[in-house]
């Protein structure tokens with residue numbers, strides 16, 4: 628687990644200054660596009676200098692009382708740094724670029740209900756982030772189309788990403804926890820599912836911690852996140868107990884939306900629609916560099932989003948696959964070794980938008 632100390636390091640003073648300069652101007656854009664909650668995103672951090680010297684904030688464009696430090700600076704006597712406990716497997720550039728938005732057509736009534744619930748969540752998110760008609764993609768192909776008449780603003784992206792990630796970290800923890808408890812009380816092996824699910828939730832939380840280094844939510848959004856977690860955790864808890872297959876399908880569809888979101892974001896960064904984040908000198912949070920082990924020369928927002936999108940594609944393929952398996956007996960194919968003569972060898976969830984069918988990976 629990442630400690631508060633490590634997270635504090637994540638948004639270092641130098642980065643904080645740069646990130647804050649980048650975010651401050653579009654705080655006002657957020658007002659202009661009518662987000663409906665002016666304090667939705669606040670500047671992530673203040674400069675080290677302003678913290679330790681006279682207390683005067685160095686932001687001339689932003690009201691001082693809107694600024695708030697995400698994590699207060701607190702060094703310990705002995706600990707220099709706390710690294711991510713769950714090491715990221717890493718990706719090649721080719722693997723990241725090969726990820727595309729995709730959609731698994733619903734086959735059962737359960738699939739259809741799961742998909743419609745995700746569509747409803749997407750509609751509500753679009754509404755909450757103040758996305759205008761011209762900012763919408765082709766609504767006949769909402770999960771795969773990434774072209775819109777008008778880009779989102781950086782503030783809109785931040786609200787969207789923070790909300791999405793705060794939700795996305797819940798199902799893996801619920802699924803992993805319930806399978807863990809099931810294994811304990813039934814004295815049965817789990818066949819490798821728990822670790823993958825817990826790692827998924829950890830990975831999502833790293834996405835959230837990275838995003839909140841770019842801009843910290845204000846009281847309205849924090850309240851929304853709190854309420855959403857309360858509802859979603861309990862809904863997921865009941866749903867995973869009673870209908871685990873449909874729950875995995877639901878997460879598969881949720882991850883389709885995440886891949887869509889990050890693909891569109893990458894596209895808008897590449898097109899220069901988001902001038903702050905398109906700037907190759909924009910310094911990404913240190914927590915992200917440490918977690919994904921992003922090499923020198925690749926520490927741009929575009930690259931960071933490529934890493935996150937690849938993670939989401941992995942979750943998408945894993946959950947659609949798990950939804951196709953026997954929940955009680957089948958081993959987790961993504962942590963299994965295959966027989967030398969098996970047709971399938973190492974499954975790659977990220978490149979399988981619809982997931983693997985059971986006969987493909989279990990045989």
Ligand SMILES: [Fe+2]
Pocket residue numbers: 792795830831834885939
């Ligand atoms: Fe995520």
Ligand SMILES: [Fe+2]
Pocket residue numbers: 795831882885938939942943
């Ligand atoms: Fe995800």
